[in-house]
Amino acid sequence: MNKMKIVIKIGGSLLFDDYGAIISRVKSFVNILKRIKKKHQLILVVGGGKFVRNYMKRAKALKISSKNLEWIAIEILKSNVRLFSYLLDLKPIFDLNEINEKTEGVLAGICPGRSTDANAAIAAKAMRADMLIKVTNVDGIYDKDPNIFKGARKIDKISFNELMKFAKRGKPGSYGILDKLAIETIVKNKIKTFVISGKNPKNLLKVIEGKNIGTEISE
Numbered sequence: 001m002n003k004m005k006i007v008i009k010i011g012g013s014l015l016f017d018d019y020g021a022i023i024s025r026v027k028s029f030v031n032i033l034k035r036i037k038k039k040h041q042l043i044l045v046v047g048g049g050k051f052v053r054n055y056m057k058r059a060k061a062l063k064i065s066s067k068n069l070e071w072i073a074i075e076i077l078k079s080n081v082r083l084f085s086y087l088l089d090l091k092p093i094f095d096l097n098e099i100n101e102k103t104e105g106v107l108a109g110i111c112p113g114r115s116t117d118a119n120a121a122i123a124a125k126a127m128r129a130d131m132l133i134k135v136t137n138v139d140g141i142y143d144k145d146p147n148i149f150k151g152a153r154k155i156d157k158i159s160f161n162e163l164m165k166f167a168k169r170g171k172p173g174s175y176g177i178l179d180k181l182a183i184e185t186i187v188k189n190k191i192k193t194f195v196i197s198g199k200n201p202k203n204l205l206k207v208i209e210g211k212n213i214g215t216e217i218s219e
Helices: 023-039 050-061 066-088 116-127 160-166 180-188 203-208
Strands: 005-010 041-046 105-107 131-136 157-159 193-197 215-218
Touching: 005 023, 005 116, 023 041, 023 066, 023 203, 041 066, 041 116, 050 066, 066 105, 116 131, 116 180, 131 203, 157 160, 160 180, 160 215, 193 203
Parallel strands: 005 041, 005 131, 041 105, 131 193, 157 215
Antiparallel strands: 193 215
16 A cells, blocks of 8 residues: 555544543554554544543633633643654644644644644645544434434535535534534545544544545545
């Protein structure tokens, strides 16, 4: 397999609980990511999870402004970046302007009003990535919320144009499968993207190997 440029975004709920890193899951993902890193150029983007959300709820009760709350969240997310940069021996990235076609590293939150999904898409654009993989707690994109509608249908493949209907506005932490800026960046730059389940970290290897898994977003 030829060396590829890959951006992987892993949702925080898969990695962190109320107390911080979920040790067993982080170890499993790190083992897989190390295998990917040996063969490909990798940028990893990590989310916050319950720990960050719970911290923010308590900070909000102290009457901190929304913008300042987001800055606090970004600072906490930097700890997640440091954690994975140490575990994977990758550079921590705190400024998207640092990213170019040769960059490898770990990033998370950058500035208020922008999700880690959007940062992942922007990083993929700057890196000229061959693929962007979003790893989440569902196994792909559905035509409606599978947590609410029993008849929800998983979409195996969707075009860039069709993806635009999934664009949603909202505050960080309240997005759908992908938020509006992430979708616009993916569509405008035609970034081949996959949305897959992270319940089995080996799914990352499967999608990179070209196996039919999750939802593919492409031409």
